[in-house]
Amino acid sequence: MYEHVRFIVVLYRRVAFGFVFTPALSAIWLESSPRVWLYLGLLQLAFVWHWLTLAAVARQFDRWSATRVVAAFCVAEWSAALALSAVEPWTLHVTPLMSLGPVIVAAGLVDVGRYRTITLGCTVTVAAMVVISRSLHPSALYLASPVGLRDVVSLVATPLLAGLVAYVAWVNQRTLFSRRSEIDRSADRLSHADELAQRSIAQEFGELERHINDTANELAAVAATSSASDDVTARLTRFTKHMQSLSVRVRATSHRLGLANFSLQSRADIEATRTEPTVVRMDPDLGDYDPMVEAVIGDVLRDVRTAPGASILEVDLESLDDLSIAMRVAPVSSVGEDALVVDRVAAVGGTVATDRVAAGSVLVCVLPRHVLREQPLTVLRTVRADLARGALFPIAGALTALTMWATVIPESDMLFVAGLIAALYTAPCVAAWWLSIRMPLTALLLFALSHWITAIAVADRLNIVKYFVPTVLLVPLLVMQPHVRRRTYGATAVATSIVIGASLAVARLGGQIESAAEVSDLTTDALLFAMVPFATVVVLSVSWSNHAAMAAAGRAAAVGRRLVVEAADAQRRSIERDLHDVVQQRLLSAALRTTVASKLTDLPARAHNIDLAVEQLRIGARAVEAIASGRPTLSFHGGDLGRALESLTTASPIPVSLSVSGDTSVVPPTAARAVWLCANEALSNAIKHAGPDARCEVTLQVFETRLVFLFRDDGAGFTERSTAGIGQANMSDRIHEVGGVLTIESAPKDGCSIMAHVPLSMP
């Protein structure tokens, strides 16, 4: 549950506990009479009830659902507020804020539809408080306080504030939701791009496979009709050349498809393979970096090179804290603005920027050396938008206030006051608006200052204003709250205390118009002075949960994107390895055999060599076919973990038995990718180390809140963790990143068992 809720509930409980002692303390200096004892006794009951209900909510916090916690908090606060107002109307200073507590707790926690209910409940409670209080005590039980503007303020300001809090929370939630969707969409886009790449690989290598098979057929025909003639020798020589050129073509194709291993250390890889010369400047010592970062730079270079019509004139590879590669391209290249390129660079924590220059563009890509585990927290919304939103409320409030003054206090110098408000309030607001792009935090501070200065200055004119000040102070806080960090809560509370203190002092010393109906007492002032910083911290805590949620979303996004990039790179590297180790070698072996055959005159020996050549070609063709079609795709664009695991097991060279239970379609994409990569890693480890007779067992169980993935092989096992070393650390990291737990057990001759528990909801 959101941390801010726990914080507020505990804070309220502690303050309530403090108030429990006040009636007993007050008895010390109040006169002793049955009336006073009754009064204090009732107060004590109300405070104790308040404290006990809050303590109950705090105790059950972890066990109850969000709605239940809010409902219980509402009951605790509102019932205590009603009780207090019934006993002592003076407490109407305090109780509206108590009734706001649930609204703030509810912020971000319950459905938007329920906000209206809570705001309504809040308003009804305040109205009931006023009515009950005044009807029970036409003249106060102890502290005289006739009906006055204060009650009106409570009735008007409280629902306004409640509405504002609810609105702000709703906007926060919507922003968070749209940010999360945007993050998921970009991860999906990366998957989709990899799927497209997979299809083009399939097409290219499908043709290559057919070509190799045709060559093998022709060669077999030569073997069948062989004679010792020179014609056969010439044909064999032609075959040799053909297969050598096929081998070169395989390499070129894998380069073009981006499959070839790109190396930052290799100048040849950086230089464009075109006829126009490219000026290349490379820092001689690049230091260390993640292979993924290297792959992404290779991708960017390849994308720029293969964009139609563009050629790279200069490349500058700099090694500083980060790795920076700058390319001057002519004519203009839009690769730097391509969403997929930007996503891929962002996935490893880098940035890419394009500048138009004369006759072309300069693309600068800056990448960190090591892939960040967490993306830095970004501000939820622009400050400018928030200021615009926030300015509406004070304007509405000011208009209301002015109207009230004009009607209630006709002698007031309304025009002058209006002018004062306009000058003191509007000027800083305009300045804040102007600064909000370049210096957003300064702009927010100016916005808050505009409220604070106005509150103090106007208090000088009108004593009554001091009752509006808490409302005035809270409005900018609500606007600012997404941009305020937890560590500045203290400073903000101190600032608001200073403001309320100043406005109270100013009102007391200078307040020109005192309505005869109002009693200006120190206790009220003291209470206002104490309540405001409390209210400040409570209001700001709405942003706390948002920051936490955004941080979690950012981390999840980083994990999701990184997994997609890693998976695609792992697949490309393995394809490239197969192309080199298997396909090219077969073609070259076949070429060697046909050369041997062409030099031999002994017919059986020649036929034997030709047969060997044909066999090599067939093996090569089969390998190409495996690359083209058999590779399981890693696309999770609407994909299913169950189906992906199936394709993994069917393509495996060692026998794997798979059992899947539960509904795999509810597994979220990040968890699915993490489990998928683990399965791949575990299987390739088993193939490499478990020995020829190993058999594997894969089990996937999907429950309501978590999934369990189990990989077991009965092969040779291993003793030290170091032999499987990096692969194990990777698996463990990936599962840990999505909030899961990975355990690996192995013993020599006992095989290896890998179990992962992964929660299905985002942490």
Place this chain on the structure above:
Amino acid sequence: MDARPGDELIGVAIVDDDADFAESLAALLGLDPRLDIMGIADSVADGAELIGRPGVSIALIDVNMPDGGGVGLVRRSRAADRRLALLLVSAQRRPDDLGADDVGFVSKHALTAELVHREATARGHV
């Protein structure tokens, strides 16, 4: 090319973890009477042992092998015997980390008996 009297046979060692390719290469080079195939090794460890045998004048070492690869083997052998002619072969382009080692690089596409003979004569001390 016929062997001329007085020519010593050039001992060739082939180190490549791909057995089919190594045998095909051995078959091709074996056709040349000036070359004598001393053996095929399929790992760096076996390759080091093979190269150390007397009579080996030139070693053809594949770059892409596990356990340090061809470059690692070259460094070990170079340390042992500076008279040996070493040729790295690969289907890919020349690796960048060869540095100043006295070793030749040949693409697998260009391997012929003639080339091997020439390299052995030029680099080694036949």
